[in-house]
Amino acid sequence: MLSKKTKYAFHALTYLAESQDKGAVLIQEIASSKNISHKFLENILLELKKAGILGSKKGKGGGYYLIKKPEEITLAKVIRLLNGPIAWLPCVSLNYYEKCADCADEATCNMHLIMCQVRDQTLAVVENKTLSDLITKATDKQVLKY
Amino acid sequence: MLSKKTKYAFHALTYLAESQDKGAVLIQEIASSKNISHKFLENILLELKKAGILGSKKGKGGGYYLIKKPEEITLAKVIRLLNGPIAWLPCVSLNYYEKCADCADEATCNMHLIMCQVRDQTLAVVENKTLSDLITKATDKQVLKY
C-alpha cells in the first residue's frame, strides 16, 4: 500500500502541475487546498526538491514550483522516493538491492524469478506513466482520487 | 515489501509440500529447519489452517499437513492472507476494498485507473503461480530463496 506521504506527494505535484503558469506556490496554499498538515507537507516538498523535481524561491512571494515537465516525472520516481522499494523482495530490487541471507543462487531460485516478474510487470506501468497522466485536462475537469 | 510473516509462510508451505508423503509434520521440525521462532510460526500455521490451506492433528504424533494440492495454492492467496492487500490503494483492492474519501468518481480518476493497471499486472503473475512453482524438483535440487 502507498503511504500517506506518497499520496500527499502526488496531490502536491498535481496541484503544482496545474498551477505551472502561476509561478511559485505557497506550501500553505497546497496544504489547505489538499487538506494536508502544513509541516508534514513541508518535509515532503523538501524531499521532492532534493530529488530535483521541484524548485523553490525564498522570501516574500516565494514558494514551490515544478522544474521538470510533468511528462518527465514518472510515477516510479515519486514512489521510490517517498514510498521506498517497488519490488516485493530486496533481492529483486533495482534501486534498493540487498542479497538474500538464505539463498545461494539467484539464478535458480524460484521465488526470486517470480518476484522479478512481478517487479517488471509493475514497472511496465509506473515507469511509463507520468505526472502528465495524472493532471486533469482543463476541458475535462475531474477530481483526482487516491 | 513482503513481511517476514509472509516469507515464513512460504518457507513452511514449501517444506510441507516437500514432506507430503511423510504425513503430519511438527511445528518444531519446520521451525528449526527454516530458522523460524517456534511460537511465531505457530501463529502463521494456525492462520493457514483457518484459511483452509493446512490441516492439523493434535496430540502425540500430531502436526501439520497440506490439505490442498500444491498447484491449487496460489501465491496470491498466501500473500493476501499474511501480507494483506496486493493493490497499492484501498479503492482498487478486490479483497480489501475501501472507498476513497476525496474522490467522487472512480471511473474518471486517473490515479485509480493507473493503480488498477498495476494491480492487474501483479495479479497476472501471482494468481497464476502456485506452491508447485516454488518447490524444488527432486532431480533438480536447489535452494529456495526469498
Next chain:
DNA sequence: GCAATACCCTACTTAGTTTGTAGGTTTTAT
C-alpha cells in the same frame, strides 16, 4: 535598511504495525 515572508533544518512525540514471547488449555496416542 529592515521587517515580513517563507523556505530550510533538526529533533521530538504520538500512534500504529510487525515481530516475537509467555503461559496456560485441550486433545490424542501409548
Next chain:
DNA sequence: ATAAAACCTACAAACTAAGTAGGGTATTGC
C-alpha cells in the same frame, strides 16, 4: 495416567509512519 503436541489469549519489544514544535536562514518589497 502421562507425555506430547496443537491450540489459544494476552502481552512486550522493536520498528516505522505520521505528525508536531521551534527555531534558523535566505530573500524580497517597501
